[in-house]
Amino acid sequence: MNNEQTYLDSLFEKYLHAKRIFKHKEVLRHSYTPKELPHRREQIETLAHILVPVLKGETPSNIFVYGKTGTGKTVTIKFVTEELKKASKKYSVPVDVIYLNCEVVDTQYRVLANIVNYFKHESGFEVPLVGWPTDEVYSRLKEVIDAKERFVIIILDEIDKLIKKNGDDILYNLTRINTELQNARVSIIGISNDLRFKEYLDARVLSSLSEEEVVFPPYDASQLRDILEQRAKYAFNDGVLDAAVIPLCAALAAKEHGDARKALDLLRVSGEIAEREGAEKVLERHVRKAQEKIEHDTMEEVIKTLPLHSKLVLYAVVVLDENDALPANTGEVYVVYKEICEALDVEPLTQRRVSDLINELDMLGIINAKVVSKGRYGRTKEIRLNIPAFKVKNMFRRDYHLQSLLAMDFLKQRRLFA
DNA sequence: CCTCCACAGGAACAGGTGGGAA
DNA sequence: TTCCCACCTGTTCCTGTGGAGG
Structure with missing residues (x-):
């Protein structure tokens, strides 16, 4: 048997396995309206x-x-x-x-x-x-x-x-x-x-x-399980779901205020991952991978499409994080932000505007900005990073403006907080 | 109890975009 | 074309405020 033949065999093999997982995947999308709504x-x-x-x-x-x-x-x-x-x-x-x-x-x-x-x-x-x-x-x-x-x-x-x-x-x-x-x-x-x-x-x-x-009211884990089971019947072929899969999806989603949408996404993405791997069954580890993937993908999409100055503000927070200067207040973030602007030869926005951008980043869940009063030392926001700094940097690596910033290793050269 | 910091966040406005109507 | 309108980003100017320290 020559190489070409082996390749073709495995090509079809993969295709066959892929077919085995899903029957009607669209049933798991949230746009789908089922004929029955359990627990409602x-x-x-x-x-x-x-x-x-x-x-x-x-x-x-x-x-x-x-x-x-x-x-x-x-x-x-x-x-x-x-x-x-x-x-x-x-x-x-x-x-x-x-x-x-x-x-x-x-x-x-x-x-x-x-x-x-x-x-x-x-x-x-x-x-x-x-x-x-x-x-x-x-x-x-x-x-x-x-x-x-x-x-x-x-x-x-x-x-x-x-x-x-x-x-x-x-x-x-x-x-x-x-x-x-x-x-x-x-x-x-x-x-x-x-x-x-x-x-x-x-x-x-x-x-x-x-x-x-x-x-x-939010669904609890056992209600989520019912919902998933009902949909899984149509969505998946018989026997491809490991017994642990649905309970795990339900449990993970229940932890986050009983979100059925999240549970369905988890189940669908788990199936997709298993399919891509060419696995015959969806297993617990596929669910774990799915959870990571969902989290990462949504965050990456949000960060990539941020307007320039929001990215710069976020980068300022990353720099502060790497200097162990978090939580920082608005003023500190603004100072670093201005330095970044200077390094990139970009006209900085006013603090008023940056304050709004910080609020937007907070709404998106990328950072955490809490208004606190430090008495004599004023009223400000306590700003923290919600995702690891290295992940943000990885996402920025493909950004035209921020590449150069990463390349010059801004953080070390400036020695901002020596 | 009062002060006063370091901002929060509201209001008004400027300038630009993108679209329809006469 | 010119005018009008909604809507967005951003600025300037502003008043408001929780609570540590006096």
């Missing part, structure tokens, strides 16, 4: 109960839904509203469900524009993504919605993001829109990860938005 019966019933007046031609209450990430809020709402749409056909009540994710659609203008554009096939016009005055879009919205008798359910997912950035004007407008409509009725379902977000709301808005509240 109570929430489904509550939501159905709140929405059922629609079928009798009455306006349902607005709903406020909250729970941490990966507790099944979005998937449950989508499921229930889908069912409602099916039922509404039977009773011939026209219902439109508009789903908006406020992480993407994150201004009052975009929310309104998206709603108007939802009806573009019916109304025949479209609002541009920028350009119009907001109140014009709003009156166009009323016109379009009110064109006939119907119920419009607007789902605002991650509504906290929208409010934190823009205040509660949108909600104020949307919650009282019914008083200005003749034919149509609008109700709103707000979904939030953050319970404290209610503090940002005006009392009137709050009382009208949270006429009904539905809470999604």
Whole structure:
């Protein structure tokens, strides 16, 4: 047998094994809506109960839904509203469900524009993504919605993001829109990860938005196990999962506030790693590898796409870390940052701006910035690095600006904290 | 109890981009 | 083309503040 032949054999061999792991991988993606939602019966019933007046031609209450990430809020709402749409056909009540994710659609203008554009096939016009005055879009919205008798359910997912950035004007407008409509009725379902977000709301808005509240508690490990098992049945071929795999994925995800999304990602990536290795079964060690890979990949993606000055600020924190100068305060980070800018011949930003960049890095989980008061010695942030310095440097190694910085071994030459 | 540090973080504004409309 | 608008980055100027040390 010649080399070419062996190569071809192993090529097919690998392919065969690869086929053995997954049956329907897409079942493990979070965009997939399963036909059954384990451990969410109570929430489904509550939501159905709140929405059922629609079928009798009455306006349902607005709903406020909250729970941490990966507790099944979005998937449950989508499921229930889908069912409602099916039922509404039977009773011939026209219902439109508009789903908006406020992480993407994150201004009052975009929310309104998206709603108007939802009806573009019916109304025949479209609002541009920028350009119009907001109140014009709003009156166009009323016109379009009110064109006939119907119920419009607007789902605002991650509504906290929208409010934190823009205040509660949108909600104020949307919650009282019914008083200005003749034919149509609008109700709103707000979904939030953050319970404290209610503090940002005006009392009137709050009382009208949270006429009904539905809470999604985190899943515990055994519930996560049920969810994974249900999906694994369709996703994987029989017998390819080692008995320890699902419990481990569930346990790891349960540790992080019972996040089902995380659990599904772990299971999927474990399968992918096993597949790539050409293994016949998914084993515990694949899950461990998957966890590392997920963590590393998301962090790397975030850091790579950071704007230049955020990278420089982060690099300043790395330098401080390597000088054992952490936790540092804002002033110290700013001093190092300015030196880095000078070394690279880049115009530094003001401290005010850098302070905001530090907050952004904190939000991304790359660093940790806690506001502390040191009494006589002022009020500042205590800044720490959340990932090992060498990992950050490795990610920077491919960055055009920072390469030179690493090459000149900035840290040692400058002797910043001798 | 008061002071005063070293900032936090809000407000107003400037300048630029990218898009639609007349 | 020119004008308008939303939105972003960034600056300047500013007021507010928790708590150690006097």
